[in-house]
Amino acid sequence: MDKQKQAIALTQELLANDFSGVMGRNEAEIKSALTEALVQLLLHDLEKLWNILYRIDVNEHEVKALFAGSDAAVIAPGLANLIYKRAEQKALTRLQYRS
Secondary structure, eight states, X not given: OOXXXXXXXXXXXXXXXXXXXXXXXXXXXXXHHHHHHHHHHHHHOHHHHHHHHHHHTOOHHHHHHHTTSOOHHHHHHHHHHHHHXXXXXXXXXXXXXXX
Protein backbone atom coordinates (compact mmCIF):
# COMPACT_ATOMS: atom_id res chain seq x y z
CA MET A 1 0.00 0.00 0.00
CA ASP A 2 1.42 3.39 -0.93
CA LYS A 3 2.02 6.13 1.63
CA GLN A 4 -1.07 8.18 0.62
CA LYS A 5 -3.44 5.22 0.98
CA GLN A 6 -1.84 4.31 4.30
CA ALA A 7 -2.31 7.88 5.53
CA ILE A 8 -5.99 7.91 4.51
CA ALA A 9 -6.63 4.52 6.12
CA LEU A 10 -4.91 5.52 9.36
CA THR A 11 -6.68 8.90 9.40
CA GLN A 12 -10.01 7.14 9.02
CA GLU A 13 -9.07 4.73 11.80
CA LEU A 14 -8.23 7.63 14.11
CA LEU A 15 -11.52 9.35 13.30
CA ALA A 16 -13.47 6.14 13.90
CA ASN A 17 -12.51 6.35 17.58
CA ASP A 18 -14.84 9.35 17.96
CA PHE A 19 -17.09 9.11 14.90
CA SER A 20 -18.15 5.49 14.35
CA GLY A 21 -20.06 6.06 11.08
CA VAL A 22 -17.30 7.97 9.31
CA MET A 23 -16.22 5.83 6.39
CA GLY A 24 -14.93 6.61 2.92
CA ARG A 25 -12.48 5.67 0.23
CA ASN A 26 -10.89 9.10 -0.03
CA GLU A 27 -10.54 12.39 1.80
CA ALA A 28 -13.67 13.95 0.26
CA GLU A 29 -15.91 11.01 1.22
CA ILE A 30 -14.54 10.92 4.76
CA LYS A 31 -15.04 14.68 5.18
CA SER A 32 -18.59 14.41 3.85
CA ALA A 33 -19.47 11.66 6.35
CA LEU A 34 -17.72 13.60 9.10
CA THR A 35 -19.73 16.71 8.24
CA GLU A 36 -22.99 14.77 8.61
CA ALA A 37 -21.91 13.43 12.00
CA LEU A 38 -20.90 16.92 13.11
CA VAL A 39 -24.27 18.42 12.14
CA GLN A 40 -25.97 15.86 14.39
CA LEU A 41 -23.62 16.64 17.27
CA LEU A 42 -24.06 20.39 16.81
CA LEU A 43 -27.83 20.03 16.93
CA HIS A 44 -28.20 17.35 19.59
CA ASP A 45 -25.07 16.88 21.73
CA LEU A 46 -22.85 19.94 21.88
CA GLU A 47 -21.14 18.78 25.08
CA LYS A 48 -19.98 15.56 23.42
CA LEU A 49 -18.69 17.60 20.46
CA TRP A 50 -16.62 19.84 22.75
CA ASN A 51 -15.15 16.77 24.46
CA ILE A 52 -14.21 15.27 21.08
CA LEU A 53 -12.61 18.52 19.90
CA TYR A 54 -10.60 18.71 23.10
CA ARG A 55 -9.47 15.08 22.86
CA ILE A 56 -8.52 15.38 19.18
CA ASP A 57 -6.64 18.61 20.02
CA VAL A 58 -8.08 20.79 17.27
CA ASN A 59 -6.76 24.38 17.25
CA GLU A 60 -8.95 26.30 19.69
CA HIS A 61 -8.67 29.65 17.88
CA GLU A 62 -9.76 28.13 14.57
CA VAL A 63 -12.72 26.42 16.25
CA LYS A 64 -13.81 29.67 17.91
CA ALA A 65 -13.59 31.46 14.57
CA LEU A 66 -15.89 28.84 13.03
CA PHE A 67 -18.40 29.20 15.84
CA ALA A 68 -18.68 32.91 15.07
CA GLY A 69 -21.09 31.70 12.37
CA SER A 70 -24.29 30.51 14.00
CA ASP A 71 -25.64 27.90 11.59
CA ALA A 72 -24.73 24.21 11.98
CA ALA A 73 -24.73 23.79 8.20
CA VAL A 74 -21.98 26.41 7.96
CA ILE A 75 -19.98 25.33 11.02
CA ALA A 76 -19.94 21.57 10.31
CA PRO A 77 -17.92 21.57 7.05
CA GLY A 78 -15.30 23.84 8.58
CA LEU A 79 -15.06 21.65 11.67
CA ALA A 80 -14.84 18.55 9.47
CA ASN A 81 -11.88 20.09 7.67
CA LEU A 82 -10.11 21.02 10.93
CA ILE A 83 -10.73 17.60 12.47
CA TYR A 84 -9.60 15.79 9.33
CA LYS A 85 -6.42 17.88 9.08
CA ARG A 86 -5.56 17.15 12.73
CA ALA A 87 -6.20 13.42 12.37
CA GLU A 88 -4.15 13.39 9.16
CA GLN A 89 -1.24 15.09 10.96
CA LYS A 90 -1.34 12.40 13.64
CA ALA A 91 -1.54 9.66 11.00
CA LEU A 92 1.43 11.02 9.05
CA THR A 93 3.49 11.32 12.23
CA ARG A 94 2.69 7.73 13.17
CA LEU A 95 3.59 6.51 9.68
CA GLN A 96 6.85 8.45 9.75
CA TYR A 97 7.96 6.85 13.00
CA ARG A 98 6.62 3.41 12.11
CA SER A 99 9.17 3.04 9.32
